[in-house]
Amino acid sequence: MRTRCGPPSRAGCLTCRDDRFRHWDNEWLIGEGRALDPARWFVIVPNMLGNGLSSSPSNTPAPDSGPSFPPIRVTDNVEAQHRLVTEVFGLERLALVLGWSMGAGQTYQWAVSHPEMVERMLPFCGSPRTAPHNRVFLDSLRAALTASAGFDGGRYGVPPDRGLRAFARIYAGWGFSQAFYWDECWRELGYTSLEDFVVGFWEGFFLDGRDPNNLLTMLDTWWHGDVGATPGFDSTEQALASIRARAIVMPAEKDLYFPPEDEAWAVSHMGGGAELRVIPGVWGHFAGGGAPGRAPDNADTTFIDAAAAELLAGPSGI
Structure with a gap:
């Protein structure tokens, strides 16, 4: 209807x-x-x-x-x-x-x-x-975030930027394909270099108000799907x-x-x-x-x- x-x-x-x-x-x-x-x-x-x-x-x-x-x-x-x-x-x-x-x-x-x-x-x-391979990826994200200086077991006062940047860098290698990077398709999104894309798109995405404990909660949901x-x-x-x-x-x-x-x-x-x-x-x-x-x-x-x-x-x- x-x-x-x-x-x-x-x-x-x-x-x-x-x-x-x-x-x-x-x-x-x-x-x-x-x-x-x-x-x-x-x-x-x-x-x-x-x-x-x-x-x-x-x-x-x-x-x-x-x-x-x-x-x-x-x-x-x-x-x-x-x-x-x-x-x-x-x-x-x-x-x-x-x-x-x-x-x-x-x-x-x-x-x-x-x-x-x-x-x-x-x-x-x-x-x-x-899938098992997907869980390996998720485990790497969890490790990068929880090992960050300032994470303090999730009881941080200020979100740990180092961990969030590492989190974003791992995502950068997975979210798009090898061919996407080979063909420099990031230029279609307005970026002028690979580093510009990784910093602007990926680091910018996860540093834009994403709370680490929120990310870990959703990561855990994904892992157990x-x-x-x-x-x-x-x-x-x-x-x-x-x-x-x-x-x-x-x-x-x-x-x-x-x-x-x-x-x-x-x-x-x-x-x-x-x-x-x-x-x-x-x-x-x-x-x-x-x-x-x-x-x-x-x-x-x-x-x-x-x-x-x-x-x-x-x-x-x-």
């Missing part, structure tokens, strides 16, 4: 946030003329627990603030979102759930935890289970097989976190209603992330938007 952004009807579109981004970073995906047009759909963009806007180490009162903030799992995010869409908005169905990166993980979780609600799903550049841990299931494969939503799963061709073969494995366990559709190009993980400074009508955005439009125009999976 289509609905405007007035009083919500019985269906809506939910776009799940990634760990490091806030709700306004979804603007590249939503708007007039796009599949997620607010004039046609009731679009909901929840912030992830731990991102500094939802409940987080940085904004929770003592004694649960800072490093004492409780661990958060993907299921916690989805259950909070479920309460939002059912108890606050009164929705009975979600016409489409989609998301990038950890938002894709939440998309899978929604389809597993609430199969009676999710009609269609579009996870892009993300996975239903965090696995729909197979959902109560009632014995394995990731079993959880994936339970999905009823019509699905287009969209890994990026050169994503170092979530390579296409990982998502091909996921689709192989989702039954006949799921399709693998690889986002072509060299932008790596940021093929699905609306990289700040990139032209809004780029090929990746158009590719993802076309899939969302196709799903919304087609039949429901339930």
Whole structure:
């Protein structure tokens, strides 16, 4: 059922946030003329627990603030979102759930935890289970931040800039592909040199008000991501097989976190209603992330938007 952004009807579109981004970073995906047009759909963009806007180490009162903030799992995010869409908005169905990166993980979780609600799903550049190689990357981030001068077990007075800069430098080698750097695609974002890009894009990103305890909370959520841990299931494969939503799963061709073969494995366990559709190009993980400074009508955005439009125009999976 289509609905405007007035009083919500019985269906809506939910776009799940990634760990490091806030709700306004979804603007590249939503708007007039796009599949997620607010004039046609009731679009909901929840912030992830731990991102500094939802409940987080940085904004929770003592004694649960800072490093004492409780661990958060993907299921916690989805259950909070479920309460939002059912108890606050009164929705009975979600016409489409989609998301990038950890938002894709939440998309899978929604389809597993609430199969009676999710009609269609579009996870892009993300996975239903965090792979071992991905965990190695996350462990390196944790080590860089917690070993920083001034971190003090998470009880810092001023965020430790050295650790945040190291954190950003590690991310710089993973967020974009080798081909992105070889082709100097950072120039498309307005940078004049590789160092200018690493400092301006990556260090600037993590030094722009990102709280280290928030980052560690979300990192831990990512590390433990696995729909197979959902109560009632014995394995990731079993959880994936339970999905009823019509699905287009969209890994990026050169994503170092979530390579296409990982998502091909996921689709192989989702039954006949799921399709693998690889986002072509060299932008790596940021093929699905609306990289700040990139032209809004780029090929990746158009590719993802076309899939969302196709799903919304087609039949429901339930």
